[in-house]
Amino acid sequence: LLDQRRQDFNDGMTRVWGTLRADRYSAFSHLLIPPPRGRGFPIEIEVKARLDDNVQTKEVDALRVFSESQVHALGVAAFVTRCGMLGHRFIVLDDPVQSMDEEHFLTFATKLIPLLLDDGFQVVILTHNETFARDVSIAQLDRLDYATVEIQHSRRKGCRIERDNRRVRERLRRAKRVADDGDLKDAWLLLRLAIERLYNTL
Numbered sequence: 001l002l003d004q005r006r007q008d009f010n011d012g013m014t015r016v017w018g019t020l021r022a023d024r025y026s027a028f029s030h031l032l033i034p035p036p037r038g039r040g041f042p043i044e045i046e047v048k049a050r051l052d053d054n055v056q057t058k059e060v061d062a063l064r065v066f067s068e069s070q071v072h073a074l075g076v077a078a079f080v081t082r083c084g085m086l087g088h089r090f091i092v093l094d095d096p097v098q099s100m101d102e103e104h105f106l107t108f109a110t111k112l113i114p115l116l117l118d119d120g121f122q123v124v125i126l127t128h129n130e131t132f133a134r135d136v137s138i139a140q141l142d143r144l145d146y147a148t149v150e151i152q153h154s155r156r157k158g159c160r161i162e163r164d165n166r167r168v169r170e171r172l173r174r175a176k177r178v179a180d181d182g183d184l185k186d187a188w189l190l191l192r193l194a195i196e197r198l199y200n201t202l
Helices: 002-020 068-085 103-118 130-139 166-180 184-201
Strands: 026-032 046-052 057-061 090-094 122-126 151-154 158-161
Touching: 002 068, 002 103, 068 090, 068 103, 103 122, 103 130, 130 184, 166 184
Parallel strands: 090 122
Antiparallel strands: 026 046, 046 057, 151 158
């Protein structure tokens, strides 16, 4: 039973890692939890990665060679897999791309979030990164159950929903200009973002 759980955890992490990192040069290989040994039976975890530079393939300790961004992605993979194995149906991700490169924001928004939603999770994402927030919002345009809420926090006014409609007007003007230029798809994206902004300020 334990060996099967280890394998299930490995397979789940591999699946999420592959969604986050489609990198042919480095790939998460397996997670190994050796049998307990020694005084007190401490639990040890070995995370292996396979490196392939088209000349040679080598299996290494992932935590020793992965970048901070890769280790962070591995942590997300472990967290998501554990939630699924424990039967959780609700996931809160607090600034999940904080140490990732900007090029991976879109991968997270367009690949991992749909994977979680299709697996039956309800997902709440908290972020202060406007680029990532925009990527998520645009990627989920077709989902009727998706909502964006933007909150401002200040010492004087405390925590509140943003009330400034200036960005609504700016986005509506940009949407009109883009539509006049014939790009209706981008115009609709700007219009959707403006509607969300207006909805959140009412």
